[in-house]
Amino acid sequence: MVFVVDVQVLRPREVPLGGPRAMTVRRTLPARERSLIGAWCFVDHYGPDDVGVTGGMDVAPHPHCGLATVSWLFEGEVEHRDSLGTHAVVRPGEVNLMTAGRGIAHAEVSMPGTSVLAGVQLWLALPGAVAGGEPRFEHFVPEVVRVNDAVFAKVFVGEAFGSRSPVRVESALVGAELRLFAGGSVTLGLPAGFEVGVLVDQGTARYAGCELRAGELGVVAAGAVGGERELVLAADAGGARVILLGGEPFDEEIVMWWNFIGRSHEDIEAARAEWNGHGPRFGFVAGYVPRGDGSWWMPAPELPGVRLKPRGNRRGRSVG
Ligand code: MN
Secondary structure, eight states: OOOOOOOEEEOOEEEEOSSTTSOEEEEEESOSSOSOBTTEEEEEEEEEEEHHHHOOOEEEEEEEBSEEEEEEEEESOEEEEETTOOEEEEOBTOEEEEEOTTOEEEEEEEOTTOSEEEEEEEEEEOOTTTTTSOOEEEEEOOOOEEEETTEEEEEEEEEETTEEOOSOOSSSEEEEEEEEOTTOEEEOOOOTTOEEEEEEEEEEEEETTEEEOTTOEEEEOTTSSBTTBOOEEEEEEEEEEEEEEEESOOOSOBEEETTEEESSHHHHHHHHHHHHTTOSTTOOOTTOOOSTTOOSSOOOOOOOSSOOOOBOSOOSOOOO
């Protein structure tokens, strides 16, 4: 049976991470055309970078609220310290989920022994009902699932391919790394109500019939597949490594600015003032030592001169 599925292709833009001397990441979400895939609201993809050239990762203490960060590496190691007192090393194939809730601060630095760094940094928007909750940090090492002869998966958030991650997320979601060997293909089999994105890390993938190159994020809308309409992902003769991101459409408008998510311009203003004024809400990151003449913390920039506008998936509703 032949049918057509529209795949929205988001192409990456390069963004310096954590200051002018910092490494560059490829950002596909948020994009002008799309703000969210389920609750996934931010997708940064980086590497493989020669740390001897880029200097690696050195992100000084900075705050988050209203979101959760998901760190997933392909190569290299990153040291994480946060204001809960967590000191963890992020390693390839191990997920670190930091749920900011009302507020947390953290620093991320590539480990001294790391020569090549590659991975993704993802954010999840927290539903308004829990966005002001207690911060927490979770770590999990997913099993390697053999989906078929040529496809292997590591499910780091939610459930897919018979594997389930125990990390706690606040809406129906999936996040997984898929490795497709030469000519491998897989039917994704996710709930029909999910929006489903595929970010290609290496190789070329064919997603619902659409060719995606490395760095591109292809997205299929909720309800586009289901029943006999299956969502198929395939690799060409070179194989592919991808990140699968899906979830129930996030039915709330959010205001996302710098490292904060709120529901209004005032939420963001308050978070910014608290961080820059060294208030207690985000806490203190112990143990971070800047390199050279680097800073001990990252102040929030000036707000734009206009009110920040909410955005989301809702259509045909006025905002503001
Ligand atoms: Mn961060």
